[in-house]
Amino acid sequence: MSKITIPSKAGKTGIGAGVWNLGPGRDPFGGPTRKEIPILKRIPLLAQSGITYVEAHDVEIGPRDVAKTQKLLKQYGLKMGMYTPSFFAAPVFKDGAMTSNDSKVRKLALKNALQAVDVTVELGAEVMVFWNGREGFDFMLAKNGQDSIRRMIEGFNAVGAYALEKYGKKAPRFAMEPKPNEPRANMYLSNVGEVLYLISRLDPAVQPLFGVNPETAHSRMAGLDYVWDVELCLEAGKLFHIHLNSQDTTRYDQDLPFGYTEPLKDLALCVVLQDAKWEGILAFDVKAPRTDAQKDITDILTTSAANLRRLWAKALKVDRKKVAAFRTSGRYTALAGYLAECLY
Ligand code: GCO
Numbered sequence: 339m340s341k342i343t344i345p346s347k348a349g350k351t352g353i354g355a356g357v358w359n360l361g362p363g364r365d366p367f368g369g370p371t372r373k374e375i376p377i378l379k380r381i382p383l384l385a386q387s388g389i390t391y392v393e394a395h396d397v398e399i400g401p402r403d404v405a406k407t408q409k410l411l412k413q414y415g416l417k418m419g420m421y422t423p424s425f426f427a428a429p430v431f432k433d434g435a436m437t438s439n440d441s442k443v444r445k446l447a448l449k450n451a452l453q454a455v456d457v458t459v460e461l462g463a464e465v466m467v468f469w470n471g472r473e474g475f476d477f478m479l480a481k482n483g484q485d486s487i488r489r490m491i492e493g494f495n496a497v498g499a500y501a502l503e504k505y506g507k508k509a510p511r512f513a514m515e516p517k518p519n520e521p522r523a524n525m526y527l528s529n530v531g532e533v534l535y536l537i538s539r540l541d542p543a544v545q546p547l548f549g550v551n552p553e554t555a556h557s558r559m560a561g562l563d564y565v566w567d568v569e570l571c572l573e574a575g576k577l578f579h580i581h582l583n584s585q586d587t588t589r590y591d592q593d594l595p596f597g598y599t600e601p602l603k604d605l606a607l608c609v610v611l612q613d614a615k616w617e618g619i620l621a622f623d624v625k626a627p628r629t630d631a632q633k634d635i636t637d638i639l640t641t642s643a644a645n646l647r648r649l650w651a652k653a654l655k656v657d658r659k660k661v662a663a664f665r666t667s668g669r670y671t672a673l674a675g676y677l678a679e680c681l682y
């Protein structure tokens with residue numbers, strides 16, 4: 339399949355997806371239902387699904403895999419869209435990374451983060467994501483919350499200073515990805531507002547390097563509206579990346595195909611991104627479900643991409659003058675009807 343592109347989009351028109359999207363179908367209640375595809379073998383599968391920008395964690399593609407990965411990316415006409423240190427997989431990070439109570443763990447987190455900065459640059463990704471993973475707590479008073487935020491400020495300041503010193507203008511940009519819970523009962527950086535607050539507390543010299551990677555399902559899990567979350571990032575000039583998927587209400591993290599559960603809201607999201615002339619990558623953070631067979635493992639990507647293209651095209655046709663008129667006259671129910679007419 340050739341690359342899927344998003345018509346009339348500003349900046350990057352190809353789609354992004356993570357190698358982890360094509361996992362073996364593990365969940366907390368049962369082992370894999372599919373054969374585990376070695377990480378680098380997932381790269382051709384992403385290409386076959388029409389993806390342009392690859393995303394990976396350091397535990398999936400490490401410093402030793404850089405040369406092999408570069409070769410594969412070239413061979414399949416792909417680019418690295420995003421790279422991210424895993425602050426959650428290794429047992430050592432069981433109680434967090436930058437916010438662990440153990441200073442040795444915090445040091446290791448910083449070391450991994452700095453190494454990830456180098457790999458991000460080597461692989462040519464412009465964005466490195468920090469997902470809050472196991473930063474947070476399950477038991478009250480297990481951590482001192484004030485210390486935790488100070489530790490994150492210190493940690494991110496150190497990452498920013500390293501990137502600036504080593505790469506100057508070529509330093510990657512860092513996008514923090516909020517999530518309210520799972521795997522922790524309570525996660526630090528649980529929502530966009532918290533991330534923006536943290537950024538406001540960083541050293542002014544590194545602040546411009548830090549932004550947000552909002553994920554539609556994570557906002558949903560927090561019971562929040564993801565269109566507003568994205569608007570907030572845009573107004574702050576901090577939408578550095580985006581993870582698209584869908585989610586049934588506030589239950590466990592589902593990583594369902596984009597455009598599935600709330601197509602009307604996804605249409606509105608496309609309108610907002612179009613009006614903002616957002617230039618970054620539209621990336622999926624979805625998960626091939628446990629029930630999908632090996633041969634159908636990329637259905638999650640092709641379904642998400644088809645939905646995104648359809649919704650984007652419909653959003654282009656939404657008459658902005660009509661929207662403005664509905665706003666002026668306060669006819670919000672009629673606006674809802676108009677949007678539905680654009681969709682269905
Ligand atoms: C989740 C997160 C992760 C992150 C990924 C990249 O499982 O809740 O969405 O998939 O996006 O670790 O940082």
Ligand code: MN
Nearest residue numbers: 515553581623
């Ligand atoms: Mn994500």
